[in-house]
Amino acid sequence: MRYVILTGTSRGLGEAIATQLLQQGTKLISISRKQNEQLIEKAKHLHIPFDFYSFDLQEVHQIESLMENIFSNIDVKTVSSIHLVNNAGMLAPMKPIERSESEQLIANVHVNLVAPMLLSSAFMKHTKDWNVDKRIINISSGAGQKPYFGWGAYCTAKAGINMFTKCVAAEETDKGYPVKIISFAPGVVDTGMQTEIRETSKEDFIHVDRFLALKEDDHLLSPNYVAKAVIDLLETDNFQQGGVVRIDEQ
Template identity: 50%
Template sequence: MKYVIITGASRGLGEALTRQLLQEGHHLFCISRRKNETLLEEAQKKNVALEYFEYDLQNLDGLEKLMEHIFDQIDLSRAKTIALINNAGIVEPVKPIEKCPTDELTANIHVNLLAPMVLTSLFVKLADRFNGDKRIMNISSGAGKRAVHGWSAYCTSKAGLDLFTRCVGLEQEGQTNPVKVLSVAPGIIDTDMQTNIRSTQQEDFPDVERFIEYKVQGQLMSPAFVAEKLICLFFEEQWPQGGVVDIRDYL
């Protein structure tokens, strides 16, 4: 049995990733602010165990209890793989730093960086007694490698996620049964996040016209296409431990 925990699993790339994982022999634990009833119905038809935990990742204090509850449901005697996909993310606030409200900056760093850090910490600790395949995939962004006007929070959080991945990979190299960890930039995907970006005022985000052109010219990849490639990479036998990669290198 492959047990997979995935965050942000109700829409966008998270929904597409979850749909790709609706396979025989999988047990999915989905963490998101709301349930996706369509996915629940599909899982039932395919006889795949899928559980939703309606949870806001801005609330870091409750993550330990949540992860302990999830691990209590994992049968280690049946497990072949235990995995975590840190997918949830938000781009807001999209505006120069002096215009960014404190609560929006806090929410961005909590969801994009601190929640994956806490979940990874808990995953490594709780999975320590499991001797099988253990892996974590962090969904990052190309924005973590370059400065973007108006994206100070998003760029910073994704850059932090990439370096965090490298650190955990380094720590795990010396373990007898290491957790494999990888950070992946998924490219530009046609999701609600892109819709929000295109609706931003140009004075706050000077590159908005370029993102509008991505949509007009059909340059956005579909969530289903990217999810398929990510899941193929996710289950590869060999990973660059602590690697930071771009999914477009695997297309």
């Protein structure tokens, strides 16, 4: 059976990925602050095993214990492949760095960068001797390669996750049972995060008009469309190890 550990399933892209995985009969392990009742009901209806772990990824010092708990409940004999999708993310603070509160900056980097690094590290430690297909998908952003006024923390963290992806790929080159890893920028997806962007003042985010226009002109990608692209990365033989790819490059 395919196992997928997925963060940020309470809404948006994470919820769409989770829904499609369940429909495919995947053993889904969800890490999210809030429980998604619709996913739980869908799993019951499909008679698919579904594990939910309520966890705030800002609590980075507890991530190793979380992964110990998760892997203690996995029977390796039932695993045909195992994947980690680091999807959870946050934009705040959306304002110039000089007006950003230290707590928000710390939370942003914890959720967007430190947590995926620790989850990936634990995933690799627990599966290092498993001779199965192992993949990590880091959900990144075009903001990781382009600076945006008011997104200093978010851009920095996403740039960091891109470099982290490249470093892990370099370290896995000569492994007997290597982990495949890629960083994936999903484009502008019609989720709650986009609503948050459109509600930001121009003083804090000078590009807000562009995002308002994207919504008005119906140029946002649907979560279901992007979720399918993510799942394709879990299945494709044409995997760009260590790559930083955009959805329009697939």
